[in-house]
Amino acid sequence: TTMDSCPRGDKVNDKVVECTDPNKGFPCPPSPSSPTVDFSGHVTRVTRVRRPVHLLSLEYQEKYKEAVRKMKALPSCNPLSFTAQAAIHQAYCDGHYRYSPEKTNAPFDVHNSWIFAPWHRMYIYFYEKALGDLIGDDTFALPYWNWDSPAGMTIPAIFTNPGEDNTNPLYDRERNQDHLNKLVQLDRNDQSDPIPFNNNSKSSSNDAKYEAEVFRNLCLVYQQQIRLGKDARAFLGEKLCVEKVVQDTTNSQGTLESLAHTAMHIWTGRSGPPPGAACCSGDNDGFLDHAGAFSCKNDMGFLGTAGRDPIFYSHHANVDRMWHIWSTVQGNKGFDDDTWLDASFDFYDNYDKPQLVRVKFRDVLDTRNLGYTYDAESEKDLPWMKCEL
């Protein structure tokens, strides 16, 4: 993949991204001559165990907040700052990198193909590692939004409480306010009105409507993981072909991307901008909603801005966990294709002395090689496994 033009004119200079404007800074693709080191796995050192956000101890919640607070306090020109992290995601999906004009000049995107799962795994790995580094804790693990379990089927409270004097770094006001404290709808085609989330639904199973919605969510995950996600192509997405990227991309997605993942982006934000709407320009982010009113409440619902919402990373930790479960508990195999296995991306590591690290897809197929895993408890009794339709 050659990514050779940088429309914003930003530079990579001695390993540090120079942001021209903290709100608009799009890091360039690292230039091919930037010094990189090859990723060397952890293998025997699994220090991080990712747990569900809604089950974190108070102490762990504070740790998560402290780490994100520190990341947000880094100068935006630091590639491990929160601003830069969000901009990296935008750069890789919002038309900022293009194939060379001799090819198609089409935008390069880490979505809509078999790049989706491994790229996002790498991306949140470096995000998680930076958070751990910032608080000096190599056991820090990115908590995941456990939306596939009934108790996790709402936007977790840790993200929705602004905190005293707006001090909660996990809070984001650019969310759909109508969906706070509601039971999520993992099925995008669910037209019913959202209903209040009830963490005790198990004990009061007299609420048939509630139980039906929970069941519908579980069945959606069953579709994604089992019924439709039956092989690598179906689950992880189609091989990326330059010739095809100019065409409609949605049917090249795997079910890991197209189902619960996309639904929760839209649920948390709103669905993305219609063609031609003003967007992605700092305070002017927004779009005309269906009633024709200008709406600014949207980070997660549009890929270009999604990384600005801290919940993005916990959402993607669960997307990553669904891939992990698919490959381990469910015993599925990924692609056996060297083009995929040898594809690599460069990411910044070390907030105090940023260094580019080149990681291959084959390095990230087993999370243990990245030094993290998911709590074993969450892999027993997966409630959606039993959803037979």
Ligand code: C2O
């Ligand atoms: Cu890069 Cu959930 O998206």
